[in-house]
Amino acid sequence: MKRIETKHLLGLENVSSKDIETIIDVGFTFREVLERPIKKVPVLNGKNIVNLFFENSTRTKISFELAEKRLSADVTNFSASSSSVEKGESLRDTIQNIHVMKMDCVVMRHPIPGSCLQLSNYVDVPIVNAGDGTHEHPTQALLDMMSIKEKFGKIKGLNIGIVGDILHSRVALSNIFGLIKLGANVKLCAPPHLLQRNIEQHGVSVTYDVDELIDWADAVNVLRIQRERMGVGLIPSIREYRKFFGITSERLNRHKKEIVIMHPGPINRGVEIDSDVADGDQAIILDQVLNGVAVRMSVLYLLLGSKDFE
Amino acid sequence: MSKGLEKNKGFILLKGGRFYEPFLSIDAQNDILIKDGIIIKIDKNIKEEKKYKIIECKNNIITNGFLDLHVHFREPGFEFKETIETGSLSAFYGGFTRVCTMPNTEPVIDSPELIKFIIEQSKDTPVYIHPIGAITKGQKGLEISEIGEMVEAGAVAISDDGIPVKNSQVLRFALEYAKKFNIPVINHAEDNCLVNDGLMHEGEMSTKLGLPGNPDIAESAMVYRDLSISEYVGGRLHVPHVSSFKSLEVIKMFRKKGVNVTAEVTPHHLSLTDNILKYYDTNAKVAPPIRSSKDKKALIDAVKSGLIDCIATDHAPHAVEDKDRDFKHASCGMIGLESAFGIVNKTLAAEKVDIADIINLFTVNPSRVINIVPNLIKEGNIAELNIIDPSCKWTFDEKSIKSKSNNSALLGQEMLGRVLFSMNKGYILDCKV
Numbered sequence: 192m193k194r195i196e197t198k199h200l201l202g203l204e205n206v207s208s209k210d211i212e213t214i215i216d217v218g219f220t221f222r223e224v225l226e227r228p229i230k231k232v233p234v235l236n237g238k239n240i241v242n243l244f245f246e247n248s249t250r251t252k253i254s255f256e257l258a259e260k261r262l263s264a265d266v267t268n269f270s271a272s273s274s275s276v277e278k279g280e281s282l283r284d285t286i287q288n289i290h291v292m293k294m295d296c297v298v299m300r301h302p303i304p305g306s307c308l309q310l311s312n313y314v315d316v317p318i319v320n321a322g323d324g325t326h327e328h329p330t331q332a333l334l335d336m337m338s339i340k341e342k343f344g345k346i347k348g349l350n351i352g353i354v355g356d357i358l359h360s361r362v363a364l365s366n367i368f369g370l371i372k373l374g375a376n377v378k379l380c381a382p383p384h385l386l387q388r389n390i391e392q393h394g395v396s397v398t399y400d401v402d403e404l405i406d407w408a409d410a411v412n413v414l415r416i417q418r419e420r421m422g423v424g425l426i427p428s429i430r431e432y433r434k435f436f437g438i439t440s441e442r443l444n445r446h447k448k449e450i451v452i453m454h455p456g457p458i459n460r461g462v463e464i465d466s467d468v469a470d471g472d473q474a475i476i477l478d479q480v481l482n483g484v485a486v487r488m489s490v491l492y493l494l495l496g497s498k499d500f501e
Numbered sequence: 502m503s504k505g506l507e508k509n510k511g512f513i514l515l516k517g518g519r520f521y522e523p524f525l526s527i528d529a530q531n532d533i534l535i536k537d538g539i540i541i542k543i544d545k546n547i548k549e550e551k552k553y554k555i556i557e558c559k560n561n562i563i564t565n566g567f568l569d570l571h572v573h574f575r576e577p578g579f580e581f582k583e584t585i586e587t588g589s590l591s592a593f594y595g596g597f598t599r600v601c602t603m604p605n606t607e608p609v610i611d612s613p614e615l616i617k618f619i620i621e622q623s624k625d626t627p628v629y630i631h632p633i634g635a636i637t638k639g640q641k642g643l644e645i646s647e648i649g650e651m652v653e654a655g656a657v658a659i660s661d662d663g664i665p666v667k668n669s670q671v672l673r674f675a676l677e678y679a680k681k682f683n684i685p686v687i688n689h690a691e692d693n694c695l696v697n698d699g700l701m702h703e704g705e706m707s708t709k710l711g712l713p714g715n716p717d718i719a720e721s722a723m724v725y726r727d728l729s730i731s732e733y734v735g736g737r738l739h740v741p742h743v744s745s746f747k748s749l750e751v752i753k754m755f756r757k758k759g760v761n762v763t764a765e766v767t768p769h770h771l772s773l774t775d776n777i778l779k780y781y782d783t784n785a786k787v788a789p790p791i792r793s794s795k796d797k798k799a800l801i802d803a804v805k806s807g808l809i810d811c812i813a814t815d816h817a818p819h820a821v822e823d824k825d826r827d828f829k830h831a832s833c834g835m836i837g838l839e840s841a842f843g844i845v846n847k848t849l850a851a852e853k854v855d856i857a858d859i860i861n862l863f864t865v866n867p868s869r870v871i872n873i874v875p876n877l878i879k880e881g882n883i884a885e886l887n888i889i890d891p892s893c894k895w896t897f898d899e900k901s902i903k904s905k906s907n908n909s910a911l912l913g914q915e916m917l918g919r920v921l922f923s924m925n926k927g928y929i930l931d932c933k934v
Contacts, residue, residue: 204709282826282827283825283826301827303827303828303829303830304710304711304712304781304828304829305710305711305712305781305827305828306827306828308780308781309781309827309828323711324711324829325711325712325713326710326711326712327711361711364708364711387707387708387714388703388704388708388714388716389704389705389708390708392705392708393705393708393709
């Protein structure tokens with residue numbers, strides 16, 4: 192049975208490249224399981240997993256739930272609105288309640304960076320970060336890397352671009368940590384004020400010119416533009432964003448080389464990406480969704496599983 | 502009475518110590534004899550008598566009690582975090598015999614009645630409290646409060662504490678008006694628009710942690726504005742808890758021009774870097790934030806060169822429930838009185854700063870900022886002094902904390918140098934218990 196060293200999946204910053212590779216490899220095994228007529232394996236039989244979502248989520252939550260059910264785990268869902276966090280409901284109290292109920296694993300999404308790590312101080316079962324504010328979203332990056340590997344057969348040496356609001360994106364940060372560890376070259380493209388200062392210190396390069404990014408990249412991960420960023424002066428208008436940073440078919444056609452287009456979803460069609468690009472042959476967006484279930488199965492299995500399966 | 506605290510009764514002889522009195526520029530080997538809390542003799546070699554209780558001071562330094570210009574004792578309004586009584590005890594354990602309390606209580610200390618209340622509450626405590634009154638009524642930043650009345654009642658400075666005076670005209674009025682009463686104006690130097698909900702220093706670590714950054718320019722831009730106004734009106738500004746290299750450059754520039762500006766640094770800004778937040782330790786969440794190693798080095802250099810006048814702890818007690826929360830909602834601030842000397846001495850001794858200069862940062866220097874008449878260590882005066890072992894190694898641990906709260910990012914750290922005994926107002930405290 193394959194094993195990983197890490198006890199939790201709090202982020203990719205503190206996970207070794209070996210663990211990341213193992214998670215992706217095992218992910219492919221589960222991907223194969225998902226193609227079977229009966230897509231359920233008994234490896235987490237009798238394990239109780241709680242999905243704690245302190246922030247609205249549809250896709251990630253469904254993906255985790257599906258992954259858990261296909262591993263035969265028992266699933267408990269807890270959802271609280273972000274407003275309960277704003278009201279100051281104590282994370283610790285919620286957690287301790289759950290802890291005494293003897294859960295085997297916690298999957299948590301929370302709007303505040305660091306919450307999953309803080310949680311690990313209170314409970315001793317594996318914790319999976321399903322997104323902590325503007326910090327990390329490790330399973331998203333793992334599924335992105337798995338999709339890249341599926342498409343190219345490798346990750347090392349590839350040129351991977353990320354375009355969008357990098358500053359507020361947990362998807363971007365986890366991708367940066369993960370991709371750099373696996374030897375990819377990463378270039379970021381964003382409006383200058385939506386990039387962390389000195390982000391280059393983390394081993395990436397930066398451009399403000401999306402055409403330069405497209406020229407350089409083998410694949411580009413297009414981040415969703417959060418509509419709440421508009422109206423607070425960060426993005427002047429959709430029209431302007433689309434003009435300078437949007438992935439349009441017109442723009443892609445100007446470049447000779449065909450690149451792979453990725454998107455973590457949900458897509459704002461006509462904002463960061465055009466419909467025909469999102470639905471076109473270059474895009475692997477739906478593969479990403481499927482790989483998301485597989486890689487989450489892999490993570491939960493590796494953190495919790497005791498039995499082998501085939 | 503708390504453990505270790507006693508009324509200073511009978512004869513006590515401090516034997517064989519180095520006597521350093523920076524207010525009087527005395528630095529000599531001297532014994533000191535105290536009777537019922539009053540210094541009756543200071544001399545080379547006072548003969549021991551049977552009735553004397555002897556405190557062996559070999560290798561120790563006898564010096565003045567410390568003064569902290571910046572503490573929060575939370576009373577009235579937040580007595581579950583700290584009270585004047587528990588805060589005073591915490592101060593005394595750290596060697597502080599005088600503290601200046603910030604006015605951000607409930608209600609805000611913005612009237613002479615409330616200044617008198619604070620002083621009244623401290624009557625029976627072993628430390629003197631010199632309250633700081635609010636610059637504006639209710640700390641709202643709109644109208645200046647009764648500054649003159651507050652000064653007559655005992656206020657030694659004015660500040661809206663953690664809330665910067667945003668309106669530049671209001672700050673101008675305050676700086677001008679305060680001239681009549683010869684007190685400094687202390688303005689929390691952060692431009693909240695630039696802070697932009699930042700939760701830690703903006704830098705490599707904030708990127709890694711995904712926490713919104715609070716840039717150093719949020720502080721330095723405000724220091725620049727404050728000093729420009731102060732220069733224009735000939736006011737007296739004291740910059741609290743300087744945290745950044747950039748702000749130091751601004752202070753240096755204005756001081757060179759002859760502007761009357763003083764500045765303090767906290768023990769945590771002087772000794773820690775933003776690396777301490779690696780695991781989202783909410784105890785290290787403070788305002789302004791703990792910054793980079795470059796800033797830390799600049800702060801140490803500024804202490805050495807005299808650009809920074811003194812140490813002030815910004816002792817900010819918070820209950821467990823205020824700190825044991827997610828990083829965004831956790832309160833800002835850490836306690837500092839009991840660890841101040843140990844951590845500052847450790848940091849500065851490693852930089853080859855002389856112990857006398859370190860003591861000055863806690864005694865004569867802050868006392869010049871607020872112009873209080875010091876109680877000198879001389880015959881006939883009530884003993885207000887510390888016995889310090891500058892080479893004592895000890896660990897700052899939770900169990901020994903006398904403050905009502907224990908929110909400190911320094912817990913578990915080794916300290917160098919310790920106040921062994923503190924005397925004031927007729928009390929003697931054994932600080933090691």
